[in-house]
Amino acid sequence: MSEPQSIIIEAEKGTSLWADAWVRLKNNKLALFGLYVVSFLIVVAILTPWIAPYSYEAQNLDLGATPPSWAHWFGTDLFGRDLLTRVMYGGRISLAVGILATSVALVIGVAWGTVAGYVGGRTDAVMMRIVDALYALPFIIFIILLMVVFGKSILLLFLAIGAVEWLTMARIVRGQVLTIRNQEYVEAARSMGLSTPHILRKHVVPNSLGPIIVYATLTVPQVMLLEAFLSFLGLGIQPPMSSWGLLISYGAEVMEDTPWLLIFPGLALSITLFALNFLGDGLRDALDPKASKD
Amino acid sequence: MSILDVKNLTTRFHTRNGVVTAVDDVSFSVDKGEILGIVGESGSGKSVSCYSLLGLIPMPPGNIESGVALFEGRDLLAMSESELRAVRGDDIAMIFQDPMTSLNPFLTIGEQLIEPLIYHRGIKRAAAKARAIELMEETGIVNAQGRFNAYPHEFSGGMRQRVMIAMALINEPKLLIADEPTTALDVTIQKQILELIADLQKRRDLAVIFISHDLGVVRHLADRVVVMKEGKVVEQNVTESIFENPQDQYTQDLLDAIPSGEKVNEDLRGDEILIEVSGLTTEFLDRNTGKPFKAVDDVSFNIQHNEILGLVGESGSGKSTIGRSILQLVEPSSGSVLFRGEELLGQSAKQLKPIRRRMQMIFQDPYASLNPRMTVYDTLAEPLLYHNVATRGTIDAHVLELMDDVGLARSAVKKYPHEFSGGQRQRIAIGRAIATKPEFIVADEPVSALDVTIQKQILELIMNLVAKHNLTMLFVSHDLSVVRSLCDRVLVLQYGKIVEIGETESLWSSSKEDYTQKLMAAVHTL
Structure with a gap:
């Protein structure tokens, strides 16, 4: 009750939802493990050109497909290329697609859904009809159109996938915002005369973060598989470059003779998804002050 | 002769944050044909103790640690789930607080009423229907024949609670447990439902356990009262003794916390007029019909400086909407609201910003x-x-x-x-x-969601702040005794229109309006 004022204030400085969330995240072992794994994968992806043991494109047809050995930890593929190297390079593409496309979806989807849900009425109707119309558009055609107009590039691939994935995000966010908008604390904020952008930023978005984070972690694998599908159609990554999705789909074709070609890229993808899920769950709990303290 | 005899009941919840003893060594009994009131504040264990008896608490985390509950000589706590199910809804029936959520919206009222008869008693459909209609009539549902096939949403809150009571009685239980059955209802409806329960109890010689936080209601209804606090029984006695001569300090505190009816705070009114409302009309779109309806209909009144103006009315009377319309939280359709002579209607958010600082709101649900x-x-x-x-x-x-x-x-x-x-x-x-040191505050049912003892503290806080900061307040409430103890003037509202407005005491002593008198008569004072 009579704590010296300075102590309280000191503890108070910098205390925000995010700072608190970080403290809580640090206490969540599983989430922290997820964070380490994801960080490790990203670092490896960035450093790949310097640390990869072999070249991703140099073929060695004499060697052919060999199972894992000391020289080739993950074995080699049918062209004698080192699988570890290819998984590392593939990870660069897959992680970049996963992170960038999901971020694009996140930014557009959250902004769009928040505005539609909060403003409501006719604006909401128009904005959501646009989403419906885009949903109805077969996304392959949409992406092919983009490619035709802007030419093939990896960056465009990221944007194109993001531009498809934000639709669901917008719907989820809108639904969330619709209920939050009618909460009394939002009305209280309005009665204080706070501006709409301020209310959205401080009161609406932080309270819809739970589902957003969960959906974002679900979007990452979706996006990675979408990239594999597009690459398979010749719209994405071109050989000899590869991605986890492509490695898996090739691996699946030959899994009876050379199972390691499926197992290792599959493991890489699964580990990433597990880690992301742990991290996502941890983030969701960390951002909810109600989720048990300590 | 007691029909239910509970001895040393202890229920604990094993939660992540530790063990909570919700019911701690509780003993009570109910006689045949008796109404036992169980009162206490939220978290006192009054509901959990009854739910424990019927196996209705979630287990785990809940666990009944010890106790005996003899219902007609058989121990409820020792019964298997299937034995208990036979007792539940048959010999012992329950009525819950919220009639809005306890009925299935996709089934007709009739279907829900006859279901237990057909499936549990094997009664033929036609006979069951006749029985159900008879009961609907007994519980005061007008045109029971015609409404048998109606859906829950076609009934008002009070009518739904009557249906719930009919459902509870359909298998002719010997014991009825009513858990805050009137808390969600308006005062006038509340009065009718209480009369119905009292009437049915007499006619059928039922034993009733009436769980409530409202001491006025319990005094009115119960033969004996159990007072609970933090899972323990602090006192039990015949109603008269509890209220006239409470033995425990906590019972005394509970009784003290109830507004006595006298005005407790000073009249600080100044001469100036702070807020002038004239011809205020606020319309909403009716979702079912798509047509606009007037939630507030041509309302005019003034609020003086440092005045506390009470705004009373039943749910749907538009009292909250008036408060929100003044603050421009909902947009009025027409009329005018002057704040210190400055028109608020039709102002942009930007123009309102400096004024918002001077007008604030306290909400019902903290x-x-x-x-x-x-x-x-x-x-x-x-x-x-x-x-x-x-x-x-x-x-x-x-x-x-x-x-x-x-x-x-x-x-x-x-x-x-x-x-x-x-x-x-x-x-x-x-x-x-x-x-932001505002001049005007709209308090929308600020204490309705709180327990009585807390309610008293919060009201005291509000009064102190009003005096300290020279506040003017619009006090919206359905609780007339609170309004009477607090407000300088009172405005009575019905269907969005002003019934009357007047000085608090003169309204109480000599209101000419039927509706005002009906509202006041429905309040169970101590």
Whole structure:
């Protein structure tokens, strides 16, 4: 009750939802493990050109497909290329697609859904009809159109996938915002005369973060598989470059003779998804002050 | 002869945060044809003790640690789930608080009524229907024949509660457990339902356990009363003795917390008029018909400086909408609201911003009105910083001063809302409302969601702040005794229109309006 004022204030400085969330995240072992794994994968992806043991494109047809050995930890593929190297390079593409496309979806989807849900009425109707119309558009055609107009590039691939994935995000966010908008604390904020952008930023978005984070972690694998599908159609990554999705789909074709070609890229993808899920769950709990303290 | 005899019942909940003893060594008994009132504040274990008997608590985390509950000689607590199911809804029936959520919206009332007869008793459909209609008539549902095939949404709240009672009685139970059956209802409806329960109890010689937080109601209805606090029985006795001669301090505190009816605070009214409302009309679109209906219909009144104006009416009378219309939180369709002579209607958000600082609102539900992801500090600092009342440098001092003002410990400043009790949360919400030193506050049922003893504390806090900060207040409430103890003038509202407006005491002593008198008569005072 009579704590010296300075102590309280000191503890108070910098205390925000995010700072608190970080403290809580640090206490969540599983989430922290997820964070380490994801960080490790990203670092490896960035450093790949310097640390990869072999070249991703140099073929060695004499060697052919060999199972894992000391020289080739993950074995080699049918062209004698080192699988570890290819998984590392593939990870660069897959992680970049996963992170960038999901971020694009996140930014557009959250902004769009928040505005539609909060403003409501006719604006909401128009904005959501646009989403419906885009949903109805077969996304392959949409992406092919983009490619035709802007030419093939990896960056465009990221944007194109993001531009498809934000639709669901917008719907989820809108639904969330619709209920939050009618909460009394939002009305209280309005009665204080706070501006709409301020209310959205401080009161609406932080309270819809739970589902957003969960959906974002679900979007990452979706996006990675979408990239594999597009690459398979010749719209994405071109050989000899590869991605986890492509490695898996090739691996699946030959899994009876050379199972390691499926197992290792599959493991890489699964580990990433597990880690992301742990991290996502941890983030969701960390951002909810109600989720048990300590 | 007792029909139910509970001895040494203890129920614990094993939660992540430790073991909570919800019911602690509780003993009571109910005689045939008797109404036993169980009173206590939220968390006192009054509901859990009855739910434990019927196996209705979630297990785990709940666990009945010990006790015996003899119902007609058989121990309920020793029964298997299937034996218990046979007792539940058959010999012992329950009525719940919220008639809105206890009925299946996709089945007709009739279907829900005859279901237990057909499936549990094997009665033929036609006979079951006749029986159900008879019961609907007995519970006061007009045109029972015609409404047999109606759906729940076609019934009002009071009517739904009658259906719930009919459902509870359909298998002719010997014991009826009513858990706050009238709390969600308007006072006039509440009175009718209580009369119905009392009437049915006499006619059928039922034993009734009536769980309630409302001492006025319990005094009116019960033969004997059990007072509970923190899972323990603090006192039990015949009703008369409990109220006339309470033995326990807690019972005394409960009784003291009830507004006596006398006005307790000073009349501080000034001569100037602060707010002038004229011809205010607010329309909403009716979702079912698509047509607009007038929630507030051509309402005109003034609020004087430093006045506390009470706004009373039943649910749907438009009382909350008036408060929100004045604050421009909903947009009125027509009329005028002058704040110190300045028109508020039709102003842009930008023009309103400086005025918003001077008008604030306190909400009913302290669980919903605070952003769960903001600490108390952030909640209180937000309006101060936004309106430039404080700077980053001075904000800490301001916030701590506010904490003192509303009686919260300074050390609690970095906690989140869920770490506080309901009363403390309402203090935070009040702190936020007075942060920018407003002149006018709309208090929308600020104590309705709180327990009586807390209610008393919060009302005292509001009164102190009103005097200290020269506040003018529109006090919206359905609780007439609270309004009477607090307000200088009272405005009675029905169907969006003003029934009458007058000085509080003269309204109570000599109202000419039927509706006002009906409202007052429905209040069960001690």
